[in-house]
Amino acid sequence: MHNAPPGRRRPTPAAGVPLIDGIDKVTGRARYTADLEHRGALVGRILRSPVGHGEILRLDVTRARRLEGVVAVVTGEDCRHTYGVLPVAMNEYPLARGKVRYRGEPVAAVAAIDAETAARALALIELEVRELPAHYDTASARAPGAVLLHEDRPGNIERAVHHVFGDPAAGFATADLVREACIDCAEVNHAQIEPHAALAEYDPQTARLTMQSVSQVTFYLHLMLARCLQMEESRIRVIKPFVGGGFGARVEALNFEIVTAMLARAAEGRVLMELTREETFITHRARPQTSVRIKLGLTRDGRLTACECEVVQRGGAYAGYGIITILYAGALLHGLYDIPAVKYDGYRVYTNLPPCGAMRGHGSVDTRHAFEVLLDRMARELGLDPFAVRRRNLLVAPTRTLNELAVNSYGLADCLDRVEEASGWRGRRGHLPRGKGLGMACSHYVSGAAKPIHWTGEPHAVVNLKLDWDGSVTALTGAADIGQGSSTMVAIAVAETLGVPIERIRVVAGDSATTPKDNGAYSSRITFMVGNAAIDAARRLKKLLIAAAAHKLGEDPENLDCLGGLFGSTRATQTTLSFADAAKAALVNEGTLTVKGTFTCPPEAQGGKHKGGAVGSTMGFSYGAQVVEVSVDEATGRIVVERVWIALDCGFAINPLAVRGQIEGSVWMGMGQALMEETRYLDGMPAHASLLEYHVPTSVDSPPIEAYIVESIDPNGPFGAKETSEGALAGFAPALIAAVADALDVDLDQLPATPDRVMDALVARRRRQRLQHQPAGDAK
């Protein structure tokens, strides 16, 4: 059990509080987008390209339009404006124009009175495409003579990044051991449980659009709706209902959301668009297939001397988040260990597949995997303990990395101690029976991007608090609670700061008509940024309340505080004032009070001056270390994860219950990627696009996870807190691969480590061993 740091009180009870919307969810009261009242709404459906790459020669919707019951049909002709998450790389249309670039790309859409009519209408649309050669892998897309997906991107390279910090050649020269590895990580998908859906209503009388969708960042959606529909922002209202998971899938505005709005305007009414699971997979925007070539230098005693890393990401057909992902993959080589020199070359490649995007651990996961796997192999070669190697390379906070990332708090050493002890590492490693093994790895992640994409000069977060005559405090935030518990975090931050029970706080989130703009749920920014803004707002409100209470009680405001919902003197007097009475007093001459709190990242936290230097910059990194124990069946290649020990430095656990949930979720998602999750395309057709073929682990596959919270108390975090939802993910896969190596002395270079790949590695090992036992002349 950890204790609250001095001056910081735990919410009651100390173990944390259940999510404030938890009861709605478990009782089924919570309404997700597809559950919203949609009587009378038209049914939207999308026609998708059957080919991977081609020119649209003819798209005739006449017969579909004429079908009885069809109210609107839209095509690329109805939107000439591109959209995209990055202002510098918007090269996608909501409905294809001129060309189609992946199988499943939206081409046209209909709104009809029911699903059957909509399906019949789609079948009546005539699409003629002249096929072009399609590139389904990066090698083919980069080959000389490859057909370009986008004319302005030679070699199909969306972005090449070349960064050198320190002197890598000198670093490798001082190393006692230099090794290289080529690691391949399959593309994975968020596989959030709620399929995509949107409900749009256009009122022709007022020319206003109301959009309810599964968004993680309603602000981005709002911007893109205005851009693509050429509407004034003020005429659009975006509401986020309950959202059944995001993991990055819903950060960008998505094509179906804009298409739904287009249909609603064309139909002058309400349109409900529910995507199938297959369409949800095709919408994609997840972690790309990534090939990593990594080279590390180590001294005999385990000190890192240099790192060289080349990353090739198969980005899919459009830009999306690609530039950020390829920059993250290099930037977050830094910030975990002290490395004197780092060279990074990254290539984001266009291919004729659904566009990739952000996914939990954005950009960092596959490079971290390769780095940790190679570090583990080198430690074994040098006869060093993997924990000792990590301890040899720790940072000392506060510091700045070579690429100008600020590290203000650093609990990695404590994390290492925790899991080393809990797992019984020292007594057990090397003493397990054949087929069983222990492995470990570390990881980290940002607490919000210090420089947001749409940099406007506004604060990074704003929270409004409304205090009314009834004594209720309503927190208004644009932060999107997508199941991670951000609304509960806001309630705790406000309640703790005011000194009132959490029940007094009501949180209203994610409605552009009432809540302040927020940059939304991405890059683990909400606790750090919105949490700080909530505390700031609560402090301002408390000041007003204390002034009113002091007046009423005839006390000096300096001596007053609010504890447990009662205002009283911090000295010995017995006079107290209830919160409701203090609120009434504060409203005299003022009426309903609304105060605002903000948070802004200072410019010095916003990264280096080099190109792309803002990516990876953050106010605080979370740090994690984990140990994975496996059993491997040599006859079938099956890996069973027996147990996981994970320690995460989240700065301070504002809600320990939710923190544990997020740590377990990250570990579990890392386990899925490590063991079985993989998107698979057959000539560009998504063969994995169901929850049967896309294997997420079930409860039967899930091991006990022992999560430990480490609190380094970040100097800038709210109550000292940092992010907690992503940092533990990237460490799982390398710890698993290390455990398999420990169990059977096989090196796995591919993720996921499915039974067939393990078998291939075992066969290769046997062949290697046979060759080693043959006379030297026999082996080539």
Added chain:
Amino acid sequence: MTAPLPPFRVLRPQAIEAAVAAGAAPGGARYLAGGTDLLVNLRRGLLAPAVLIDLGGIAEFADIRCTDQRTRIGSGVTLARLATDPAVGARHPALRAAAVAVAAPGHRNLATIGGNLCADTRCIYYNQSEWWRRANGICLKSGGEICHVAPEGKRCHAAFSGDLAPALIALDAVAEIAGPGGRRRIACADLYAEDGRAHLQLGGADLITAIELPAEPVRSGYLKERVRQAFDFPLAGVAVALATETGRLSMLRVAITGTNSRPFLVENTAALLGRAVDEELLGQLDKLVQKQVRPMRTTLTPAGYRRIVAAALARRLLASLGASAAASVA
């Protein structure tokens, strides 16, 4: 959204004869038991029968009866019940193990033994949405001209993926069929043909009414390999039943699912009889299995792995059942 079901009528006969009569009516009808296979396929547009005949109203389908001679299991008995019935578990461990290995608890509460035996064959090119199959070029099984798994060949290679069939084949079970011509009995091994498009040797109106297993005790087991440990079809599934006399094999039946268009009994195991279960014997069974399975590219997992793992499972089962036989002799 979940893709809408095609329109159909539902009939709920209360007796077997009425069900068979409805099944023989023109226009296309399908029997519906638990629906865990059929409804998914309907939603994907893989078939569109005009009539579904719900068998849930036929009382005798839900019976399990154990006599000294045999175990009789009504075709409507759910997998959840097979997995927990003490008599079935004691007499026929392979059947119990196979039932537990199917999908997840929710499916097992609905799915039936008859439905599992009649499950459609599966292929990564076939079990996809209508958009997918059209975009990719309709395959042989969907009514097209070509099999994407083996474009040179003339037949469909979709793999049978039911878990119960190999257990029942290894246990020498017999299926009782009611059809337009009356009732008949077929060995479970003979229910199937090696053709992914027409793997069931049953007429459209034929209905499996019950399964009968001999009661004499044999050692049996079922092992299944899959990507994840629940909610997944077999990459390969192997059932073994054996008997020993003074430590030597006196009977051996090995049946396999997931690798071919039919579940099948491994042939030429007679050569293994009369011998003790040792490494050499296990190696021979390994070879027999590797030679007889025909995995094709019907799953995302490579076919070569399915071949190796089928043999590994057979070997493991024979070793453990043989060892427990030896232990009981000692």
